[in-house]
Amino acid sequence: MAGFFKSLLQRFTKPDIDWDELEASLISGDLGPRLALQIVKDLKSRQRTLHGADIVQVAREHVRKILPETVPPLEPIPGKPKVLLIVGVNGTGKTTSTAKLANLLHKRGYKIVLAAADTFRAAAVEQLTVWSERLQIPLVKGPPNCDPAAVCFDGYEKAVKTEADFLICDTAGRLHTKHNLMEELKKIHRILGRKDTSSPHEVLLVCDATTGGNALQQAREFHKAIPLTGVIVTKLDGSGKGGVLVPIQQELGVPTRFIGLGEKAEDFQPFDSKRFVEELL
Numbered sequence: 106m107a108g109f110f111k112s113l114l115q116r117f118t119k120p121d122i123d124w125d126e127l128e129a130s131l132i133s134g135d136l137g138p139r140l141a142l143q144i145v146k147d148l149k150s151r152q153r154t155l156h157g158a159d160i161v162q163v164a165r166e167h168v169r170k171i172l173p174e175t176v177p178p179l180e181p182i183p184g185k186p187k188v189l190l191i192v193g194v195n196g197t198g199k200t201t202s203t204a205k206l207a208n209l210l211h212k213r214g215y216k217i218v219l220a221a222a223d224t225f226r227a228a229a230v231e232q233l234t235v236w237s238e239r240l241q242i243p244l245v246k247g248p249p250n251c252d253p254a255a256v257c258f259d260g261y262e263k264a265v266k267t268e269a270d271f272l273i274c275d276t277a278g279r280l281h282t283k284h285n286l287m288e289e290l291k292k293i294h295r296i297l298g299r300k301d302t303s304s305p306h307e308v309l310l311v312c313d314a315t316t317g318g319n320a321l322q323q324a325r326e327f328h329k330a331i332p333l334t335g336v337i338v339t340k341l342d343g344s345g346k347g348g349v350l351v352p353i354q355q356e357l358g359v360p361t362r363f364i365g366l367g368e369k370a371e372d373f374q375p376f377d378s379k380r381f382v383e384e385l386l
């Protein structure tokens with residue numbers, strides 16, 4: 106994002122602003138057309154000569170207003186496991202984020218159970234097995250291509266039996282446009298609610314920052330299928346700016362909870378909106 110705002114400062118230094126160009130560059134920074142238009146409208150309404158710094162300031166004010174100042178941390182629920190369902194399109198970093206989140210909660214002293222419900226990709230189960238051994242966290246898995254809802258259910262039983270604080274279910278990557286895969290996700294959601302109607306307590310959509318604005322459409326479709334409670338933005342160590350988390354919050358009211366900054370277990374942090382907005386500059 107820093108580069109994005111720097112480019113705004115450099116490109117719009119002259120008083121005669123090309124509004125279309127400005128709107129286009131705000132959209133290309135993944136802020137989404139709705140917010141881009143609001144920022145442009147706001148700037149146009151100011152009756153004085155505007156420079157790059159004013160644009161950045163106004164954009165920051167708008168972003169700040171949209172993002173909640175703090176996002177509550179993941180707290181366990183007394184007496185039962187808190188169930189976290191990790192969802193998203195293919196290759197966004199769901200399995201890695203599942204492991205990273207387990208690591209973070211484990212380090213906070215919580216007891217975790219992992220469910221390898223990505224039964225479609227054998228490598229995902231292997232990947233999670235490696236992580237679970239490395240992090241010493243129990244993992245529930247099933248035979249290849251078994252029903253992912255059944256794996257989640259078994260995971261839930263294990264979490265109850267072992268009095269775990271959290272059950273984290275990794276799911277297969279699915280295109281938000283594939284009806285049958287979204288139906289499968291709804292089934293997982295339903296089955297998890299069998300023993301505890303409030304489960305899953307969190308549904309976290311994993312978005313790859315490098316896919317840009319497309320993540321908004323993914324979020325819309327997933328949110329339509331099963332209500333999302335949060336977003337994990339991955340690969341922020343790459344070229345992606347992560348700006349899309351702003352329109353996801355604005356349009357769907359779904360906050361970003363965590364960010365991924367690399368491939369290692371430690372490359373994961375709770376989302377800090379203040380820092381995110383500050384780093385825009």
Ligand SMILES: Nc1nc2c(ncn2[C@@H]2O[C@H](COP(=O)(O)OP(=O)(O)OP(=O)(O)O)[C@@H](O)[C@H]2O)c(=O)[nH]1
Pocket residue numbers: 193194195196197198199200201202223226229276277278279339340341342343364365366367368372
């Ligand atoms: N640089 C970087 N790479 C990441 C990050 N998160 C995940 N990755 C990498 O992205 C690739 C895909 O990650 P996975 O966790 O396998 O993705 P997935 O969403 O589970 O994949 P599918 O199950 O196929 O949908 C792997 O090479 C990860 O190491 C991140 O924050 N930064």
